[in-house]
Amino acid sequence: MTRHTARPLRWLGGLLAIYLCAPFIAALPQIDHADWANVDWQTMGSAVGVSVASASVAALIILVGGVPLGYALARSSSRAMGVLGFIVQLPLALPPLTSGILLLFLLGPYSALGRLFGGVLTDSFAGIVLAETFVAAPFLIIAARSAFAAVDPVFDDVAATLGHHAGSRFFRVTLPIAWPAIRAGLALAWLRAFGEFGATVMVAYHPYSLPVYTYVVFGGQGLPAMMPLLLPTLAIAVICAVLSVASRRVASQADAPQENGDELAAVAAVATAAATVAVPAQPDARLSFSLRRDLGGFDLDIEWAPTTRRLAIIGPSGSGKSLALRMIAGLERSDGSTVKLGERDLATLAPEQRQIGYMPQDYGLFPHMTVAQQLSFPRDADAASARYWVEHLGLAALTARLPRELSFGQRQRVALARALTRHSQLLLFDEPFSALDTPRRRRLQQSLRELQREIAAVTVLVTHDSDEAALLADELLVIEHGRVLQTGTIAAVFERPASLRVAELLGLHNVGVGVVRGDGQIETPLGLVIESAAAQVFATGQAVMWRVSPRAISVLADDAVNDQNSLHRGTLERMELRHGDRYAVIDLSGHRLDVGDEHALIEAGRDHYVRIDPRGVSVWPLVEPRAREAAG
Structure with missing residues (x-):
């Protein structure tokens, strides 16, 4: 609100205040x-x-x-x-x-x-x-x-x-x-x-x-x-x-951290713990689920069978990611769903009986509780474990503070410690880093990855950040419109996305579809012909997906071109920065591809011949989407 806007509002408020005070003043004489x-x-x-x-x-x-x-x-x-x-x-x-x-x-x-x-x-x-x-x-x-x-x-x-x-x-x-x-x-x-x-x-x-x-x-x-x-x-x-x-x-004085009375006792109790407290071993359980929920205009129907302990669910907004996580936690009603952690059937249990740790996007710290009270709040909180994680996560000096007195990173660590004080076998994270700036988000992601190596709990992460999923999970579940588009290990899904939509959701570049020709080359719907050593094993007419490594594209000077038959002509449009690496973007017959050639970075805005190394082109079968997914 600007000063000019606030001035008439102050006058109006002042007039009413004068009217309310006037009867008391008039009564004094x-x-x-x-x-x-x-x-x-x-x-x-x-x-x-x-x-x-x-x-x-x-x-x-x-x-x-x-x-x-x-x-x-x-x-x-x-x-x-x-x-x-x-x-x-x-x-x-x-x-x-x-x-x-x-x-x-x-x-x-x-x-x-x-x-x-x-x-x-x-x-x-x-x-x-x-x-x-x-x-x-x-x-x-x-x-x-x-x-x-x-x-x-x-x-x-x-x-x-x-x-x-x-x-x-x-x-x-x-x-x-x-x-x-x-x-x-x-x-x-x-x-x-x-x-x-x-x-x-x-x-x-x-x-x-x-x-x-x-x-x-x-x-x-x-x-x-x-x-x-x-x-x-x-x-x-x-x-x-x-x-x-x-x-x-x-109330205003309470906003400042007070370290006296009961809070000092809590700090002292936490500070006396050694950081070498052993964390109890967890059973080698795996999570599996089949989730179904009909919401009228939207219905969720996804399944996952366990092969690893760390799963990431990725998809666009409105795809059902958070709904799936809440159903695993028991916070949403399900329509005949099953959720199992090892031999334990969680679907029949209320959320308070599932022995899980749940972190929503804003961490869910109770605004009226100090850090010490947050950590002692779980019904089965273990004091020794709480002391361990307070020291291990660097929270010893914060136990007397309220959530509003903590930074985003500190809140995330408190929420983690609170979930870990009850030896949860299942930790659920709903986009826990979405509100953070990029540098801080990367640091906290690394901290969580290190924590995952220390604990035996199954972790399920909901995110729309493919880099975050690759860092914090071993297996990926890609969903859209409440349906599974692809599932598999991180390496398998990133190396061979099942469809262009999956590649788009993962933020992958230099990916397309095409048909294998009789000469073993791949022709795209836009007319681009790509040679690939991997395409030789596919039958003529086979629908495939392809991916070109940015390092396999070389930009040639005009005077170095001898044979144009094996080359492509395209326009170097612009330079982009991704994860600290610079790439030029070239338009080849309507396909925009990243180019890792350093020479191309200074040639933006010009037409050039480029060579694509067949050894840098990956090819795999195209998985035809189900009718539901195609309609979406």
Whole structure:
């Protein structure tokens, strides 16, 4: 927001602030005209006590019932809950006197409830509490619903994979994260209950609450006699304002790392561990799965049989990668899917029972927990293992910090340590490096690769980065539109992609399709004829894929060309940089190929003859895609 844009907004906000403060300022000169001599201090004290007590009881009732109701409204999209959400907001729209009349229909001495309780629900302390609860409850319910709706569901997912059941996840994760907003709603509900007049005067004229007593004094003795009654209300308003400012100051101080009390004890406990703590050996298990899920406009149907312990699932956005990972973790419902880790059937288990480690894209660190608390959060967290990984991953100096005080790399290491503290046999990573810049991403990828060599856990990585997949996996599963395009070892898939689409998803260059001619050469659909030593073994008319090594393409000077029959004429278009290596891009009959010839790097923009070394051309059979994949 620019300074010119902010200026009118500040004026508007200032005008409203002046209006809200003006009544308090205007009341100050009237204090001298107050009738202090005729104040009934005993009755006033009783009225203040009734209002404070009734507002507190009403706030407690609202808290106990409003938090679950707000949670249900936030997590359900059913029509019935939508109607209920509308109804609970009605007291905000109704005039207070109308709310009181409605309550009389329910609680009055001639109603069914009134007769059942012998008429004690009106003109009583209970009546005041019920009236205040009715008019003040929406403030907390709306705040709770908004707070729970703002809590990222990934926190609940991560807590489930760390072994916590639904109740534990609610009280230890969801509620603490939402609590600041709920606390603000509770304060508003208490203040609304304390100042409630209209519904209260209809339901319970006696005993006097402070608003009702103020109205009685004003009606009988006038404004001067009522002025002293403003003091308790103003005092309570000042106390609430002071508490609000104090709570904000405490919250801002909490942003800075504090290493005292319980946190110092956690740091000391971690620091005493030696980095030589042995990591328990894991069984030599393998992961296999068959995943099926129908989402209407999209359906997932993929399978994988184990040959290695490290798998990468690669594909474009919307291909079903993250859905597959969540189904393996048990976080998504499946349609007849199977997931096995060795002999253990995971598909029949809830996510909290699967003994897995799950890392979402933003690591899923709980914002209200320090690093030490994050590491002790898994239900079966092993203290010795936690101490080992804290030292091993360089986290000893960070255990007292909250996630917002950590860098991206530190958060990633904390999430890793948290998953490893429970000796998980299966680690699931959902694009854990996607939010990082390239240098940092490469460093963390190397760190994770080194960690993979130390642990025996099966790791499944979801990514769209082919280099990341090649580094962190031994086997690759390429998917698109919920279907498998190709699976195999990293070397096999990268050397021989099954289709041009697979090659494109892997970021491979100098790849194309063609047909083997009678003379053993390959002719592409665009008319380019390539000679290859490997093509001699294929039958005439065989559909194949080919790949030309950039180093097999040589750019020739015009005066060095003797025989044009074995050469190709193309335009050197531009120079590109990939992973630190420079390549020229040449257009040969519509095919854009990388050229590794250093001479070509200074000749961009010109037409040249080039020679393709047949020994640098790989050829393999073209796998015809299934109809589903072709349609996609």
